[in-house]
Amino acid sequence: MEEVRRQEFRTALRKTKNLPTLPGIIAKLCKMAEDPDISTEQMGKVISQDYVLSAKLLKLVNSAFYGFPQRISSISSAIILLGFNVVKSLIISASIFEVMEAQDVELWQHSLGCAVVCNVIATRLGVKDPEEVSTAGLIHDIGKMAIKMELPDEYQMINRLMRDRGISMRQAEMEVLGLDHAEAGGWLASGWNLPKKLIEPVTCHHDPRLAHEEQLASSIIHFGDIMIRGLGYGHAGDKKVPMLSKRAWEFLNFSPTDIDEIFNQVEEKLWDVKGFSLEINADEIIQVRD
Amino acid sequence: MTRILVAGSHILERQESRISLEAKGYQLIVATDIKTAVGLFLEDPPDLLIVERGFAGNGELDLVRVANACLQKTNIPIILVLPREEMVAGIDWRVLPVDDLLERPVAPEELLLRIQLAEARRNRVFDNNPLSKLPGNTSILNAIQNALADSEPMAVCYVDIDNFKPYNDHYGFSQGDEVILMVARVIVNVIDQVARQRSFVGHVGGDDYVFIVPEFKMVEVCEKVLANFEAVRNLFIAPEDVKKGGFVEKDRQGRETRFGLLSISIAVIPTGHGKFQHSGQVAAVATQIKHKVKALDGNNYLIDRREGYFPD
Numbered sequence: 001m002e003e004v005r006r007q008e009f010r011t012a013l014r015k016t017k018n019l020p021t022l023p024g025i026i027a028k029l030c031k032m033a034e035d036p037d038i039s040t041e042q043m044g045k046v047i048s049q050d051y052v053l054s055a056k057l058l059k060l061v062n063s064a065f066y067g068f069p070q071r072i073s074s075i076s077s078a079i080i081l082l083g084f085n086v087v088k089s090l091i092i093s094a095s096i097f098e099v100m101e102a103q104d105v106e107l108w109q110h111s112l113g114c115a116v117v118c119n120v121i122a123t124r125l126g127v128k129d130p131e132e133v134s135t136a137g138l139i140h141d142i143g144k145m146a147i148k149m150e151l152p153d154e155y156q157m158i159n160r161l162m163r164d165r166g167i168s169m170r171q172a173e174m175e176v177l178g179l180d181h182a183e184a185g186g187w188l189a190s191g192w193n194l195p196k197k198l199i200e201p202v203t204c205h206h207d208p209r210l211a212h213e214e215q216l217a218s219s220i221i222h223f224g225d226i227m228i229r230g231l232g233y234g235h236a237g238d239k240k241v242p243m244l245s246k247r248a249w250e251f252l253n254f255s256p257t258d259i260d261e262i263f264n265q266v267e268e269k270l271w272d273v274k275g276f277s278l279e280i281n282a283d284e285i286i287q288v289r290d
Numbered sequence: 291m292t293r294i295l296v297a298g299s300h301i302l303e304r305q306e307s308r309i310s311l312e313a314k315g316y317q318l319i320v321a322t323d324i325k326t327a328v329g330l331f332l333e334d335p336p337d338l339l340i341v342e343r344g345f346a347g348n349g350e351l352d353l354v355r356v357a358n359a360c361l362q363k364t365n366i367p368i369i370l371v372l373p374r375e376e377m378v379a380g381i382d383w384r385v386l387p388v389d390d391l392l393e394r395p396v397a398p399e400e401l402l403l404r405i406q407l408a409e410a411r412r413n414r415v416f417d418n419n420p421l422s423k424l425p426g427n428t429s430i431l432n433a434i435q436n437a438l439a440d441s442e443p444m445a446v447c448y449v450d451i452d453n454f455k456p457y458n459d460h461y462g463f464s465q466g467d468e469v470i471l472m473v474a475r476v477i478v479n480v481i482d483q484v485a486r487q488r489s490f491v492g493h494v495g496g497d498d499y500v501f502i503v504p505e506f507k508m509v510e511v512c513e514k515v516l517a518n519f520e521a522v523r524n525l526f527i528a529p530e531d532v533k534k535g536g537f538v539e540k541d542r543q544g545r546e547t548r549f550g551l552l553s554i555s556i557a558v559i560p561t562g563h564g565k566f567q568h569s570g571q572v573a574a575v576a577t578q579i580k581h582k583v584k585a586l587d588g589n590n591y592l593i594d595r596r597e598g599y600f601p602d
Binding site: 039040060063065073077081083085086090093 | 324325326332334335359472478483518521524526
C-alpha cells in the first residue's frame with residue numbers, strides 16, 4: 001500500500017468533526033436536561049454508556065481553552081470540570097444518525113459491553129482508576145465510526161470484501177485503506193488532545209505489544225474486546241473473534257477460576273446495561289440494509 | 291482580535307456589513323442553524339455573540355443560555371437582532387438575557403457601532419481574574435456587602451488550596467495554573483448545580499476564592515465541592531506521588547520538607563441575623579476560621595457557629 005494513499009485517508013479521518021450517535025440516547029438526555037431534579041451525575045451515567053458522546057466530552061475537556069490539555073481521562077472527572085451547562089449544550093449540539101442502521105446500535109452495544117468487561121478486569125487487577133480503563137474500552141472502536149462517516153465509499157468496499165472473502169473487518173480495512181480502525185481511532189484520540197492513557201489502549205487494542213506506557217490497559221482492552229465478542233453482546237462489524245495476543249495473556253495471567261469469576265461478574269453487569277439499551281432501542285425504528 | 295459568532299442568516303444580509311467588520315479586523319464566524327452555533331460556541335467561545343430571533347423552537351434561547359453559562363469568558367456581550375413588529379410585542383428580558391438589540395434589516399454602520407459599544411462597555415466593568423475569568427476583588431466586596439444586606443441568611447465561604455505553593459514549585463507554574471483553574475471550575479459547577487439562585491463565585495487571586503450561597507445550602511455545597519475535588523485531584527498529581535501520598539519540596543525557609551497531597555480548606559461565615567455591619571468584619575472572622583481549618587489534615591470545611599461577632 002503506497003504511503004501517499006494512506007496519507008490521504010489519514011487527512012480525511014483527521015477532519016472528523018462530529019460523529020453521530022443514537023437518536024434514542026439524545027432523546028433520553030434531552031428529557032433529562034429539562035428535568036430540574038436531574039443531577040449532572042445522573043446525566044453522566046447515561047453519557048458514559050455512549051461511546052461517541054463520551055469521546056466528545058473528553059475532547060471538550062481536553063481541548064486547549066478549557067485549560068486541561070491531555071489530562072482528563074475519565075467521564076466522571078470530565079463532567080465535574082465541565083459542569084451541567086456544558087453537558088446540556090453538548091447534547092443540544094450532538095448530531096444523530098439520519099438513517100439508523102442495526103449495525104450502529106450493535107457497535108454501540110459492543111463498545112458498551114467492552115467497557116463493562118474492562119471495568120470488571122481492571123477492578124479485579126487492582127488498577128488505580130478502573131474508570132479510566134473502562135473509558136478506553138468504551139471508545140476503543142471509535143475509528144470504525146470515523147471510517148464509516150468520513151470514507152463512505154471505502155467503507156462500502158470494506159464491507160463487500162468482508163462478505164465476499166469471509167475475512168475480518170480489520171483485514172479488509174488493511175487491504176482497502178492500508179491501515180486499521182485501531183490506528184484511525186488512535187489518530188482521532190490524539191487529534192482531540194486526549195491523554196496518552198487513552199490513546200495507547202485505543203491504538204494498540206489489537207496488538208498490545210505496540211504499547212510503550214500502557215501495556216496493562218492495552219492488554220485489558222484487547223482481552224475485553226475478545227471476551228465481549230465471545231459473549232455475543234452487540235456486534236463489532238464482523239463475526240471473527242480476534243486472535244488473543246500471547247503477550248497480553250501472559251500479562252494478565254488469569255487462571256481458569258479467574259475467567260469463570262470474570263464471566264459471572266460481567267454477565268451480572270450486562271444485565272444492568274441491557275435494560276438501558278432496550279430502553280434506547282424501544283424508541284427507534286431500525287432500518288436494516290442488507 | 292475580536293471573534294464574533296453570528297447566529298442567523300439575516301444579520302449579514304447586506305454585503306457591506308461583512309466587509310466593514312472584516313476591514314476593522316473582526317473575525318466573523320457564521321452559523322445559520324442553532325445546533326452548529328451551539329457546537330461552535332462550545333468548541334471555542336467567541337468574544338461577542340450576535341443572534342437573531344426566530345429560530346425553530348426558540349433555539350436562540352438555548353444559544354443565549356449557553357453563552358451566559360460560559361465560564362471561560364464571562365460577560366460575553368450578546369446582541370439580539372429582531373424585526374420591528376417583534377419590538378412592538380415586547381420581550382421578557384429575564385427569559386432572554388441579552389445586552390443590546392438591533393433592528394432587522396440591520397444597517398451596516400449601526401452594526402459596527404453597536405459592536406464597538408458592546409466592547410467598550412465590557413472593558414469598563416471588567417475586574418475578572420485573567421486566569422479563571424471569575425470576578426475579582428471589587429465584585430467580591432460588593433457581593434459580600436449585598437449578602438449582609440440580604441433578607442435571606444447567606445454564608446460567605448473562603449476557599450484555599452493547601453500545599454499549593456510547594457506543589458507549584460514541584461510541578462511548575464503551568465500545572466499550578468491548571469490546578470487553580472480546576473478548583474475554580476469545581477466550585478462554579480457545584481454551585482451551578484445545587485445552589486444557582488442568589489449565589490456568587492469570585493477569585494481573590496492565586497489559590498484563594500470566595501463563594502457566597504444561601505445559608506441553607508452551605509453544607510451541601512461544601513460537601514460536594516470537597517467530594518468533587520477529591521475525585522479529580524489525582525489527575526493533577528504524578529502517579530508516584532499519589533502512591534507515596536505526597537512529595538518532597540523546599541519549604542518557605544528553603545529546607546527540604548515532605549508535603550502531603552493537595553487538599554482544600556473552606557472557612558464558612560454565615561452572615562444572617564445582622565451579625566456584621568460591613569465586609570471588613572466578615573474578613574476578620576474569616577481569618578480566624580481559616581487559621582483553624584487549615585490546621586486540619588486533608589479536605590475540610592469549618593463553619594463559624596458563634597452567635598455574635600468576635601474580632602479577636
